[in-house]
Amino acid sequence: YDAFGELPAADDNASGVAGLIELAALLGKASLPLRVELVAYTLEEPKTIDGDGLFRTVGGSAVHAEFLKERGVQVRLMLSLEMIGYFSNAEGSQGYPSRIFRLFYPSPGNFLMVVGRLQDGVLARQVKKAMRSASPLPVYSLNAPASLEGIDWSDHYSYWKRDYPALMITDTALNRNREYHKAGDTADRLDFTRMAMVVQGVYAAVLQSAEDGSKESTVSEAAKYFSPDYITARTRFRQAVEKAGGRYYAIPLDAKGPANGDLTIDVGWIGSDHPKWVLLHSSGLHGVEGFAGSAIQFDLPDSVPKLPEETALVFAHVLNPYGMAWLRRFNENNVDLNRNFIGDGKYSGAPEAYPKLDWFLNPQRPPSSDFFLLKAGWLIVRYGYNALKQAIAGGQYEYPRGLFFGGKQLQPGPVKYQEFLAQRLSSAEQIAAIDVHTGLGSYGEDTLLVEQRNYIAAREVFGERVAPLSPENSPAYQTSGSIDTMLPRVFPKAKISFVCQEFGTYSAVKVLHALREENRWHHYGAGTPDHPTTQKLKEAFSPNDVSWKRSVLARGQELFHQAVELLLSEQEQMNGEAKSLEPRARR
Ligand SMILES: [Zn+2]
Known part of the structure; x- marks a missing residue:
């Protein structure tokens, strides 16, 4: 789904879609105090047909976020499952856009990253905490200026652009997976055990966020009266x-x-x-x-x-x-x-x-x-x-x-x-x-x-x-x-x-x-x-x-x-x- 060109695209982005389907199975059995929507966005790949502009204007997330904004829908949190399937225990397997990251983050690519802008810090830490409590998978969060390269390379961008809070859930893509956007991005290289942990984590984060959100809206509702x-x-x-x-x-x-x-x-x-x-x-x-x-x-x-x-x-x-x-x-x-x-x-x-x-x-x-x-x-x-x-x-x-x-x-x-x-x-x-x-x-x-x-x-x-x-x-x-x-x-x-x-x-x-x-x-x-x-x-x-x-x-x-x-x-x-x-x- 939403592959780059004619490539197999197992990690990018069949892994995200598989996660979405599993989430649907879990959330379908939960009682949720807030509306939760699961959406598979098309045209996320910037260069699918005619480059970068397409995703940012008529990509699925751009259309959907605009739709919500026009109707005044309040979005508490958008989570973008960017790529969630590639992990490695080897030392040095994790690459970073800048060497400074090595001071704060691990060397083996065995973790998941929650990425937000500077102003999303509280939300990112809440999501990280919920995910960590749900499985043994190491989860880190990163809050960086929106200008950092790569930080807005997915559907959460469309929400940021419309002042909605959004976070990217990622295995860090090309920083770890050397077959990113190549013929080698195949299903046999994915780590299904850890993918399941990601899903458990996201599930916990969604439940937590929905509960917090319904409490906050009651607080403000009661305060109004x-x-x-x-x-x-x-x-x-x-x-x-x-x-x-x-x-x-x-x-x-x-x-x-x-x-x-x-x-x-x-x-x-x-x-x-x-x-x-x-x-x-x-x-x-x-x-x-x-x-x-x-x-x-x-x-x-x-x-x-x-x-x-x-x-x-x-x-x-x-x-x-x-x-x-x-x-x-x-x-x-x-x-x-x-x-x-x-x-x-x-x-x-x-x-x-x-x-x-x-x-x-x-x-x-x-x-x-x-x-x-x-x-x-x-x-x-x-x-x-x-x-x-x-x-x-x-x-x-x-x-x-x-x-x-x-x-x-x-x-x-x-x-x-x-x-x-x-x-x-x-x-x-x-x-x-x-x-x-x-x-x-x-x-x-x-x-x-x-x-x-x-x-x-x-x-x-x-x-x-x-x-x-x-x-x-x-x-x-x-x-x-x-x-x-x-x-x-x-x-x-x-x-x-x-x-x-x-x-x-x-x-x-x-x-x-x-x-x-x-x-x-x-x-x-x-x-x-x-x-x-x-x-x-x-x-x-x-x-x-x-x-x-x-x-x-x-x-x-x-x-x-x-x-x-x-x-x-x-x-x-x-x-x-x-x-x-x-x-x-x-x-
Ligand atoms: Zn009285």
């Missing part, structure tokens, strides 16, 4: 809403972010201005938890179906922007906003055991190592895990610098958000709400927390992920002043269903420890967001881990789409019933 900070998240959200043809409203807050940056609750709006049917999706009520919710919201506006009349999808992006910007769970007044929506204005009291736990939860000193785990363990034994959880996290209104402080009045952000909803959604008759949180439950999995009265119905639709908002049989605890209590007060006539989507991160004890240390830093240290306690808090609520992020995105988007479908199908049903009633009414 998970913003590094509040400002980036907000910018992306606004752009996404605009791209989807929606409107957004920025509700300004007096509190400021780092570098005196402005803070807003952003509301994206798709569909009717005076909707009867509403899906309300909110994020970041707990500040630092907003990285997950914001990532989920990132492309929801652009992924919704065409909506019927009188329907709106409303996205509330980061309800506690101060917390997300400063990497705190609480707001500018140290208030836990999911304990702040108190209906009767009674902002007082605390769970019975909270005063007895104050010394443990809120030491009035900067962060230090003080046997937290030991104390926590002792308290769990003494009070019981669920009772302790309830006492700590249920919400308190007496310790303004303590954890889970619900405030002494409705906070500025919630006041404005509530006003906004009351005004803009006054026509709403049916509201389905999803509020996204993190830090509770199993790592990377979500729990859908619903009120007891909706538990059975929600479980029928969403399955075992559903848990009631009560501490005995769920990872949650009963809280006072949580946001779900606000909606029925603002919309007393509407039918409301509320889901708190909680994504698990680390153990409750670890999350509590992170909250406690960061709170000490905030009140009794410098409170700057670059401190390890702050970074640990971010990790506790938004793990920097691709698999966690992927799971959050998948489950978050899925729940939203399920809720949209549910809302639309209910709507259809009700409209259908209304229509079937009409004729009777006329009669």
Whole structure:
């Protein structure tokens, strides 16, 4: 195949084609995370018909690489099996284009060479490493300037020319095989044992590269959704809403972010201005938890179906922007906003055991190592895990610098958000709400927390992920002043269903420890967001881990789409019933 003239061409290049066929047999049985193409290129020989120019313009690899480039296909790696069949154990059998190579490479021609340009160094070493691990065949790599003679004498040239990463796998051709491009390049001079090792090596390198490539693309994919900070998240959200043809409203807050940056609750709006049917999706009520919710919201506006009349999808992006910007769970007044929506204005009291736990939860000193785990363990034994959880996290209104402080009045952000909803959604008759949180439950999995009265119905639709908002049989605890209590007060006539989507991160004890240390830093240290306690808090609520992020995105988007479908199908049903009633009414 692709022989030089009428010559036998066993090493150049029947050996490469044989390797390709063997690779096909191996790869055909493997499960590959990326697309792998095996291609036999014609017209690689420069002087087949009319010299050098042919290969570089209409050779198989030139046509193929151009085809890929035109379509914007990303190529992670191209491997060119140049010649892979000729080996010799004799001293001095290996020739080199320059004597300097003898310092670095062996004298017998018993090895294989991976060749790349200077900028392909990392890839070449990865391929070399994978090949070495797969067989005892010695493999070396060479990264040289593209100007070195011979370095671009094969199909990888076409990929280099189009800025694709490519490497040549070679037995070094004319530097070793004296019958190169001669009548003596016959099959009996090939070393089939070592050729098989080359194939095993290339096979391992392809698997490795495909796996690395799929990981990298997931990393960048997840990074696209998970913003590094509040400002980036907000910018992306606004752009996404605009791209989807929606409107957004920025509700300004007096509190400021780092570098005196402005803070807003952003509301994206798709569909009717005076909707009867509403899906309300909110994020970041707990500040630092907003990285997950914001990532989920990132492309929801652009992924919704065409909506019927009188329907709106409303996205509330980061309800506690101060917390997300400063990497705190609480707001500018140290208030836990999911304990702040108190209906009767009674902002007082605390769970019975909270005063007895104050010394443990809120030491009035900067962060230090003080046997937290030991104390926590002792308290769990003494009070019981669920009772302790309830006492700590249920919400308190007496310790303004303590954890889970619900405030002494409705906070500025919630006041404005509530006003906004009351005004803009006054026509709403049916509201389905999803509020996204993190830090509770199993790592990377979500729990859908619903009120007891909706538990059975929600479980029928969403399955075992559903848990009631009560501490005995769920990872949650009963809280006072949580946001779900606000909606029925603002919309007393509407039918409301509320889901708190909680994504698990680390153990409750670890999350509590992170909250406690960061709170000490905030009140009794410098409170700057670059401190390890702050970074640990971010990790506790938004793990920097691709698999966690992927799971959050998948489950978050899925729940939203399920809720949209549910809302639309209910709507259809009700409209259908209304229509079937009409004729009777006329009669
Ligand atoms: Zn939360």
